[in-house]
Amino acid sequence: MEVSRRGFLAGLGAAGIAAAGAGLVGCAPNAGSGAKASGDAATAGSGAGADGAELIAAAYLNPQDYDYRQSTTDFSTLFSPVKIGAMESSHRMIKSAAGSATYLGGLTDEFFQYYVNLAKGGVEIIWVEGELVSLITGDAAAPDAEEFCKRLVDECARYGASLGLQWAQFAPDVAELTVDEILAFEDVAADLARTIQAMGFKALEINAAGFNIGEHFLSRFHNTRTDQYGIGSLEDRARFATECIEKIKQACGDDFAVQMLIDCVEENDNLTNNATLMDLDNTLTAPSNLVITIEEGIEFAKLFEAAGCDSLHLRLGPLGNHPCQFASDLYFILYGIEGATGYGTQWDFSRHFQGSLIADHSGAGMLLDVVARYKEAVDIPCGAVTYMDPAHAPDFFEQALADGKVDFFMMTRPLTVDNEYVAKLRDGRADEIAPCTRCLHCHIGSNELNRMMGYCRVNALTQRVMTDNGPAAYELEPASSPKKIMVVGGGPAGMEAARIAAARGHEVSLYEKSGTLGGLLSFASMVKGPHENLDDLAAYLERQLELANVNVTTGKEVDRAFIESEAPDAVILAVGGTRDKADIAGDVPVVDFDSFMTADLGDDVVVYGSNAQAFDCALWLTVHKKRVTIVTPHANADLDMQQSQHAMRFMTTALYSLGVKVWPEASIKEATGGKAVIATEVGTEVTVDCDAIVDGAEMVPNTSLLDGLSVAETYAIGDCDAPFNIALAIRAGNDVGRTI
Numbered sequence: 212m213e214v215s216r217r218g219f220l221a222g223l224g225a226a227g228i229a230a231a232g233a234g235l236v237g238c239a240p241n242a243g244s245g246a247k248a249s250g251d252a253a254t255a256g257s258g259a260g261a262d263g264a265e266l267i268a269a270a271y272l273n274p275q276d277y278d279y280r281q282s283t284t285d286f287s288t289l290f291s292p293v294k295i296g297a298m299e300s301s302h303r304m305i306k307s308a309a310g311s312a313t314y315l316g317g318l319t320d321e322f323f324q325y326y327v328n329l330a331k332g333g334v335e336i337i338w339v340e341g342e343l344v345s346l347i348t349g350d351a352a353a354p355d356a357e358e359f360c361k362r363l364v365d366e367c368a369r370y371g372a373s374l375g376l377q378w379a380q381f382a383p384d385v386a387e388l389t390v391d392e393i394l395a396f397e398d399v400a401a402d403l404a405r406t407i408q409a410m411g412f413k414a415l416e417i418n419a420a421g422f423n424i425g426e427h428f429l430s431r432f433h434n435t436r437t438d439q440y441g442i443g444s445l446e447d448r449a450r451f452a453t454e455c456i457e458k459i460k461q462a463c464g465d466d467f468a469v470q471m472l473i474d475c476v477e478e479n480d481n482l483t484n485n486a487t488l489m490d491l492d493n494t495l496t497a498p499s500n501l502v503i504t505i506e507e508g509i510e511f512a513k514l515f516e517a518a519g520c521d522s523l524h525l526r527l528g529p530l531g532n533h534p535c536q537f538a539s540d541l542y543f544i545l546y547g548i549e550g551a552t553g554y555g556t557q558w559d560f561s562r563h564f565q566g567s568l569i570a571d572h573s574g575a576g577m578l579l580d581v582v583a584r585y586k587e588a589v590d591i592p593c594g595a596v597t598y599m600d601p602a603h604a605p606d607f608f609e610q611a612l613a614d615g616k617v618d619f620f621m622m623t624r625p626l627t628v629d630n631e632y633v634a635k636l637r638d639g640r641a642d643e644i645a646p647c648t649r650c651l652h653c654h655i656g657s658n659e660l661n662r663m664m665g666y667c668r669v670n671a672l673t674q675r676v677m678t679d680n681g682p683a684a685y686e687l688e689p690a691s692s693p694k695k696i697m698v699v700g701g702g703p704a705g706m707e708a709a710r711i712a713a714a715r716g717h718e719v720s721l722y723e724k725s726g727t728l729g730g731l732l733s734f735a736s737m738v739k740g741p742h743e744n745l746d747d748l749a750a751y752l753e754r755q756l757e758l759a760n761v762n763v764t765t766g767k768e769v770d771r772a773f774i775e776s777e778a779p780d781a782v783i784l785a786v787g788g789t790r791d792k793a794d795i796a797g798d799v800p801v802v803d804f805d806s807f808m809t810a811d812l813g814d815d816v817v818v819y820g821s822n823a824q825a826f827d828c829a830l831w832l833t834v835h836k837k838r839v840t841i842v843t844p845h846a847n848a849d850l851d852m853q854q855s856q857h858a859m860r861f862m863t864t865a866l867y868s869l870g871v872k873v874w875p876e877a878s879i880k881e882a883t884g885g886k887a888v889i890a891t892e893v894g895t896e897v898t899v900d901c902d903a904i905v906d907g908a909e910m911v912p913n914t915s916l917l918d919g920l921s922v923a924e925t926y927a928i929g930d931c932d933a934p935f936n937i938a939l940a941i942r943a944g945n946d947v948g949r950t951i
Contacts, residue, residue, distance in 0.1 A: 265836045266547065267869070273550040273560050275543070276571045277741050282605040282641070288612040289601055290637060293619050295592060296468020296521040298373040298413050300335035300619075303612055304633055307524070307596055307621040308338035308377035308416060309537060309654075313674070318346055318359040321677040326363060328685060329626060330372035333633030337372050338416055338470075341379035348406060357410055364411030375414030375468065376407050382427040386435045393440055393451060396424060401458035404467060414468035417455055420526055421536050425452045426474060429511060431501040432530060445510045452511075453518035460519040468521040473511065474528025474536070475581050475595075476564050477502035480552045481531025503528060505565055505581055509588045522592045524621055525582050527564070534857050538624070540574025540598040540649055544858055545865055546740030547834030549573070553861045555868035573742045574598050574649075576611060583616035592618035598649065600625045602632065602641045603744070627653060628669050642754050645669050646747040651857040652938055668938040669748060671707070671945035682949055690716040694780035694924075696951060697722070698761075699769045699916065702730020704929025704940035705785030706752040711948025712783075713759035720777075721761055724768040728753050730787060732937070734805060738827045748937075774920060781924035781951050784917055785944065788910030788930035793819055799882035801904045804828065813902025814838055817887050819879065820907030821845045823853035823936060826862050828907050833869055840899050841873040842889055845909075850875065853936035872899075879904065910934035924951065 290302045306329055313322040329337055347356040364374050378400055388396075404415045419425025427433040428451040431442050440450050456469050479499040503511075512523055527539040532553045535541050542558060543549045550558040550570070560570030567584075568577045578595040586593045599620035601608040611617050626632050629645040636644065650668045667673035675681025693716045698709045701723030713719040727733070729749035736745040756763055774782060793801055802810045804820075807828055814837060818829045821843035829839045843850070850873060851859045867873075876892035887901035913931040926947045929940035 267834055267836055269551075269557055269869070270547045270834050272557060273570055275549055275573055277573065279572045279575070279607050280604045281607075284605045284609040286601065286605065286609055286636070289609055293592060295336065295375075295470065295619075296414055297466045298336050298375065298468055300373075301371075302333075302335065302633060302637070303619040304334065304599075304601070304622055304626075305594060305619050306334045306337040306626055307537070307623045308340045308375075308379075308418075309623045314340065314342040314346060316678070318353050318356060319677070323359070323363055323366070324677070324685060326374070327366050327370070328630040330367040330370040332626070332629075332631040333637060334626060335372050336375070337367065338375045338377055338414075339412075341377040341418065343376060344378065344403060347410075348403060360407070360410040360412070368411075373413045374411070375416055375470065376403075376412050377416040377418055377472070378403055379418035380424045382422055382424040382433070385424065385427045385433065385440070390438070390440070394454075397451065397455050397458050400455045401462040404459040404469075405462045408463045408467050413466075414470060414521070415459060416470040416472055416524060417452060418472045419452050420472050420474045420528065421533060425455070425471075428452065429473070430477075430503060432477075432479070445507065446514060449511050449514045453514055456515060456518040456520050465519070469519065470522045470524055471512075471515045471520050472524040472526065473508060474503055475508045475525035475578065475585060476505045476567060477528030477530060478558075478563050479531070480529040480535070480556070480558075481554055483554075502530065505567060505584055509585055512585055512589050516589045516591050520591060522594065522618075523585060523589070524594050524596065525578060525585060526596045526621075527568075527578060534651060534654055537596050538598070538649075538651060538654065538857075539577055540742075541651060541857055541861060543574040543742050544649070544651075544861055545830060546738070546742065547830065548865050551861050551865045553857075553864055555864040557865075572604070572607070575600065575604055576607060579611045579616045583614075586615060586617070594619040594621045596621040598624070598647075600647065602636055602644045603646070603747075605641070624649070624653065627673055628667055642750070643758065645751055646744045648743045648745060648748055648937075650743060650855050650938070652855040654855075654857065666938055666942070668936075669751075669941065671942040675942070682946070687711065687715050687949065690951070693717050694951060695778075696720070696781045696783065697769075697774060697777060697779040698783045698785060699774075700730065700785030700787065700929070700931070701725075701728040701763070701765065702785060702787055702929060702940065703732060703748070703752060703937055704944040705730070705783065706756060707941045707944030708783045708785060708926075708928060708948045709761045709944075710752065710755040710759045711945055712951055713756075713761045715948070715951075717951065719759070719761045720779075721756065721763050722767045722769045723763070723765045724786075726766050728756075728763070728765065735824075735827075735937075737808065738824075738831055745937075769916070771916065771920060774916075774922065779922055781926070782917065782920065782922050783944075783947055783951075784914060784925070784927045784931055785929045785940075786913060786916065786931045788934035789913045790906060790908055790910055793879075793904070793906045793908055795819075795879050795904060796881040797883035797887075799885070799887065799901050799904055801906055804905060804907045807832070807905045810903070812837065812905070813885075815885075815900035815902045816840075817842055817879065817882070817899065817901045817904045818907050819843070819904055820909065821850045821852075821873070821875070822907065822909055823851055825905075825907030826851040826854070826866070828905055829866060829871055830862060832905075833866060833871055838900070839866075839871045840887075840889075840901070841871060842877050842879055842887075843873070843875055844878060845875060847873075847875045926951075 313325045429448050529535045545551045567581050575598050577597050582595045624647045628647045648668050653667050665674050696717045696719045698705045698721040709719045709721045732745045732749045816837045817840045832839050878890045880888040880890045889897045914927045917925045928943035
């Protein structure tokens, strides 16, 4: 059954697609139009991939071409100057105002160092997130706010970086505002600009996208006014923004830059947000056609430019799912259901968003063609967001700049994962850049949850350093007395521990019983597909071991006798967890989790377990036209919990809409003769068709190798100690590497 993503799309024709059905509930009706989105020519087929695998219709709606990552460029355009007002950069990578919860602790050393590290790493224009506003203005402002910000500006300037601040004013009901109240909001923008200019900031970005006040004036979806700030004309809709620009320029002068952030093309993903709108016949009306088009956005851009705007930050505009407004590559996180919306429906990218997105590169550079249209209409620089990552696809992103489609890339996630991203890329060390795996653990919908749940899968310091649960500093403290360290296990936890310990000066040897490094990363990549860059993560960690001079031995299974013979000062065990064999009565075969892609499972499959691996398995099987039921002893609150809340939302809504049923707090009483009897949480028994059971139960710790060792220091990390996910495995490796 194993099939490559390109393989299962090759050979599919329109007739085969039509026979397959409509896909997700609420999908665009024309599944065959997906070929247009990728530019691939469809050929006659039977609804199966080139290797004969049968797939659901949703798999063919937005076909992907992953052959876009060539690297032959010298980045001559990427590393050429760009200017925004008085801010200048020698390259085209600009830090957008997002991606950190450092402000939650106030004006702390953590907050300060986060931005200074970006400047040290080569970022020359940095937009600071709007949450800083509440820390420096109003009654709640910190008493030392002015001194703190001046020090931050000066320290970043030491490394060649200029700072701007985003103003993100959450929107009240703009229809209810008086004109005086509107003018007062405009004055807030001008006063803020004047305040931060005195602190040394060189620019203000007006966030007129998403759920902010500027967007609600621009949008006919939100704005129902009939006066000079209403929807009577494009000029009226843009008036709030243009007057803000003019007032800021009057207050701060022409050298103080104003950047406008807007939705450059919109669609309504959450049709239920119109459920209260009824016409006179009590018939539901859903004004999805009131979204902002590219053409409207371009006219707004012209008005902004005429008012004095210095640059445009352009992002996608789905009306409901906020993370997809700036991280719209989330639409590609489900392997085989690319275009899932998070609402149980699926975009047809050849038609939605005016068919204008680059939708066949797994979300990379989605808006570049749209931004090119804006650039043709205005003379000010235009930048775009959504996984703009030149190291990921060098030729693709360099060519977009060289062709004049875009002036600069707005970036946060790649720069947060690796603060030295720009410097490494400039120096030709792209293989040393830690890759963003696009899991979205870094962004949590509620700020209060950020400290608990917001973290980077790859960078163990993000939102942890200088806090109670993380290292005291970004820098590695050299080992006071170098030790001989043995790391057993070459997965992400073991590789991270080895690289950190070696970088501190220890003599480190790593042993892996298989023939390759990476642990479960390779298997995860096959299940999840290429979107999350897990192969890149494994390659990065392996390269780091080379740079740190870790002695790596593969194909070596370590036992206690070998450890004792090597006489290390410390042993770090990172061999991964194990699974207890599911004890299920009956004759239905129970398949090990690592065999589900190759085993003959039949048509009806029960997946036992509710962790992220079990859900990834359920998705893969569902895409391959299996009828899947999930049974788990765990509660609803624990379903798919190892993934970010955003990935979880996409996964659960897509699977449920495709008919996958989950039975929480349940057990499989027996499975005989193609049927499984499920004992449910409410005391009933339900019988379902079942040709095979995939055992995806929770892993359990696996630390027995450490028992009885005479080694002075022993540590167990990652899944062998506390099974959970890649992020916490890397975190554990980083922490223990700093501890020894």
